[in-house]
Amino acid sequence: MAQVQTVKASTDTSKIVDIIKEDGCVVIEGLLSAKEASDLQTNMTKEFERVPDCNGDFYGHSTKRIGKLFTQSETFQKMAVLPSIIEIMDSFLLDSCSDYQINLTQAISIGPSEIKQILHQDDPMFPFLHPNYEVMLNCMWAIDDFTDENGATILIPGSHLWPRTQALNISYENLPPNMVAHGVMKKGSVLIYLGSLFHSGGQNKTNQRRCGAVISYSLGWLRQAENSYLAYKPEEVNKMPERLKRLLGYFVHEPNLGSVNGIDPYDFALKSKTDSTFTEFIPEIVKPILKDYVKKQKEAA
Ligand SMILES: O=C(O)CCC(=O)C(=O)O
Numbered sequence: 664m665a666q667v668q669t670v671k672a673s674t675d676t677s678k679i680v681d682i683i684k685e686d687g688c689v690v691i692e693g694l695l696s697a698k699e700a701s702d703l704q705t706n707m708t709k710e711f712e713r714v715p716d717c718n719g720d721f722y723g724h725s726t727k728r729i730g731k732l733f734t735q736s737e738t739f740q741k742m743a744v745l746p747s748i749i750e751i752m753d754s755f756l757l758d759s760c761s762d763y764q765i766n767l768t769q770a771i772s773i774g775p776s777e778i779k780q781i782l783h784q785d786d787p788m789f790p791f792l793h794p795n796y797e798v799m800l801n802c803m804w805a806i807d808d809f810t811d812e813n814g815a816t817i818l819i820p821g822s823h824l825w826p827r828t829q830a831l832n833i834s835y836e837n838l839p840p841n842m843v844a845h846g847v848m849k850k851g852s853v854l855i856y857l858g859s860l861f862h863s864g865g866q867n868k869t870n871q872r873r874c875g876a877v878i879s880y881s882l883g884w885l886r887q888a889e890n891s892y893l894a895y896k897p898e899e900v901n902k903m904p905e906r907l908k909r910l911l912g913y914f915v916h917e918p919n920l921g922s923v924n925g926i927d928p929y930d931f932a933l934k935s936k937t938d939s940t941f942t943e944f945i946p947e948i949v950k951p952i953l954k955d956y957v958k959k960q961k962e963a964a
């Protein structure tokens with residue numbers, strides 16, 4: 664069986680980034696305190712009691728899912744903006760966008776008797792080829808301990824480097840067991856994996872549920888899988904950490920994606936600013952070129 668490399672919370676971000684580049688995944692242990700982890704486990708176990716099973720061959724028939732996690736607990740808000748997580752996302756996503764965003768939040772509780780999910784990549788939700796860069800990454804936080812028996816996420820380390828055409832036809836039956844790894848970890852740890860990495864939910868052979876919470880990040884010029892503008896009311900967003908407000912989509916992606924009547928959505932929706940002149944959102948690098956052009960045109964007119 665292959666292994667997912669596991670590092671301590673104190674490990675240098677650059678080392679963690681190197682592991683993800685090589686394997687497509689990593690486990691970081693103990694990012695939450697023992698109290699945060701056990702409070703979250705208690706809250707989510709209770710929350711899942713009132714949620715029905717999914718009813719789909721991909722989402723599962725004995726698996727429950729809950730979105731909109733930032734209203735479930737302030738701990739989820741904190742997890743999304745932990746400096747080490749942000750540094751990792753910066754290093755994978757900022758080369759291909761001026762700012763990135765939360766793609767979705769989803770707690771996944773795999774119930775007893777759930778089968779192994781189909782092997783898949785998550786990034787085909789964005790229907791275009793991008794062989795040279797990542798468009799999304801997932802943080803799968805262990806709310807319960809993830810074990811070999813209870814459905815720990817299954818991963819194929821290195822599969823993010825496979826050519827996309829070959830990758831499309833892969834199934835577990837075609838893979839030697841030594842390529843398959845389980846994201847085994849204790850609650851309060853996080854498994855980070857690239858959107859291009861093959862993975863799936865594991866089979867739960869126990870009589871206990873296995874809960875994990877995905878906080879997913881994507882390039883800021885893509886549509887978000889979870890519509891955060893509808894998921895959270897502006898008054899809820901206003902109480903969240905400053906970095907999270909932007910991550911939820913309250914920003915203008917360069918040059919001008921996401922503005923409202925010439926206003927930054929952060930000012931429009933969170934600061935109720937509506938009476939502004941129509942602002943130009945122009946990258947800094949373009950401003951002097953444009954200024955010079957207008958000056959010359961005026962002189963010639
Ligand atoms: O629950 C898991 O471990 C992974 C689930 C998953 O990959 C998905 O639903 O896309």
Ligand SMILES: [Fe+2]
Pocket residue numbers: 783784785862863
């Ligand atoms: Fe997935």
